Amino acid sequence: LDTRVTADDLTGYDDVVVATGVSPRVPDIPGVDHPSVVGYLDVLRDGAPVGDRVAVLGAGGIGFDVAEFLTDGGDGASEDPATYFRQWGVDMEYAAPGGLGAPERPAPPRTVHLLQRKTTKVGAGLGKTTGWIHRTELRHRGVTMVPGVRYDLIDDAGLHVTVGEESTVLEVDTVVLCTGQDPRRDLYDDLLAAGTKAHLIGGADVAAELDAKRAIKQGTEVAASL
Structure with a gap:
């Protein structure tokens, strides 16, 4: 009430x-209080502004939802069958063999990196019958999915990470925390x-x-x- x-x-x-x-968990990362850092509730519930280049930390169900939300082209494919079929290459006229054609995908509005600390396959914990759909959808949208990431620092240059023995800086505008609860x-x-x-x-x-x-x-x- x-x-x-x-x-x-x-x-x-x-x-x-x-x-x-x-409550959303805030990870212990140097620079996690940087202005470029927002939580998933800030994005999904409160409409926080998000830049064109984004790193999503955490690739569980929430991380996948945020990545899909941020790369949605606004075509409403989940509500319009014709758009859905076109994007997945389903030929409802059966003119192509097997009723399959080339998928027609709009350019995603953002560049997104979906990262996780675990070394297992990204999205391994998603539903067994639907996880492949989410992974395929994000690949269609150009999302980079990387496991085994160590988050070193967040600063004005972006997100500093180490994968294996290689350290690099992801030049992102926004870091979205989807790092558990x-x-x-x-x-x-x-x-x-x-x-x-x-x-x-x-x-x-x-x-x-x-x-x-x-x-x-x-x-x-x-x-x-x-």
């Missing part, structure tokens, strides 16, 4: 279920300190690899136990 509650507001309840979610547990800790019985569920319990099924399961089990 547009009100942030405190432990004092919740005195007198027998149980309190804390589903306060997560931390549980938001301030209220939970305050409730315990006040002697109120509290239960953690969802992202407030475990922020890593957010899973809607797990959150729903926890909520159902807690509700059934009260």
